[in-house]
Amino acid sequence: MQDSFAILSDAEKLLSPEDFNPLLGKLQSIRKKYKSTYFHAHENNVGGKVDWTKLTQVTGSATYHKLRKLKNVELLNKRKFIEVENQISALASLQCSSFKVDILDKNVTCTKCGFPKGFKNENPDFQISRLDEKVRSIYEDWENTLLAELENYRGNLQYLSPDERTLIEVVIRSSHLPESIEDSLVIALNNLFRELEIVEVTPTLFLESVFKESQVMDYRTFDDRIKKIMQKLVTGKDLSKVRIKLAQQE
Numbered sequence: 001m002q003d004s005f006a007i008l009s010d011a012e013k014l015l016s017p018e019d020f021n022p023l024l025g026k027l028q029s030i031r032k033k034y035k036s037t038y039f040h041a042h043e044n045n046v047g048g049k050v051d052w053t054k055l056t057q058v059t060g061s062a063t064y065h066k067l068r069k070l071k072n073v074e075l076l077n078k079r080k081f082i083e084v085e086n087q088i089s090a091l092a093s094l095q096c097s098s099f100k101v102d103i104l105d106k107n108v109t110c111t112k113c114g115f116p117k118g119f120k121n122e123n124p125d126f127q128i129s130r131l132d133e134k135v136r137s138i139y140e141d142w143e144n145t146l147l148a149e150l151e152n153y154r155g156n157l158q159y160l161s162p163d164e165r166t167l168i169e170v171v172i173r174s175s176h177l178p179e180s181i182e183d184s185l186v187i188a189l190n191n192l193f194r195e196l197e198i199v200e201v202t203p204t205l206f207l208e209s210v211f212k213e214s215q216v217m218d219y220r221t222f223d224d225r226i227k228k229i230m231q232k233l234v235t236g237k238d239l240s241k242v243r244i245k246l247a248q249q250e
């Protein structure tokens with residue numbers, strides 16, 4: 001299309017008015033054909049004939065929202081989803097509405113989007129339905145991965161806060177992720193999947209360390225002693241991975 005238009009404009013420049021006149025009808029007919037072809041290609045591929053609502057249905061779907069939240073679960077592999085997000089934004093950026101055929105009187109292509117610039121020569125409706133399928137399949141994949149990992153990390157459940165544990169136990173019991181994913185669940189999952197460092201504290205050692213030197217003290221001394229014990233226990237450890245555990249009574 002673009003080539004034929006380029007030849008057409010060259011022809012207009014090269015021909016003298018006498019030569020041009022007999023050809024005028026033919027040229028006009030080629031121009032008309034080009035305009036019509038371009039207009040339809042534009043409308044079918046990036047313009048009003050594309051069902052753009054289908055794309056907003058994909059990005060507005062509960063599944064897509066859940067993926068956007070789950071993306072923050074460190075254990076999951078995000079590569080495929082990031083690809084989908086990029087493809088969605090690339091496709092959405094092609095959308096060009098209110099194109100008028102008259103623009104082609106003075107321009108070879110649409111002045112707004114320059115179609116076919118950036119267009120991958122693939123039917124957008126087809127691209128949208130493929131993205132929709134990808135979103136569903138990534139969700140299925142992530143859900144299965146998480147359910148399997150919940151089993152693998154079951155032993156870590158005891159180190160979560162009671163609220164976090166409840167959230168995870170609901171997922172384990174139902175064998176499904178909830179209808180909507182809240183940040184609190186994402187945090188609980190990240191905490192569960194952390195390679196935790198368990199620091200055990202025995203009550204005897206704890207009490208002895210605090211009260212060894214004196215059994216009565218002011219608050220500041222009490223506070224200092226506890227801090228000193230804790231520092232000794234966690235020294236050299238990654239504090240975000242440390243969980244303090246009450247040791248079995250010796």
Ligand SMILES: [Zn+2]
Nearest residue numbers: 096110112113
């Ligand atoms: Zn356009």
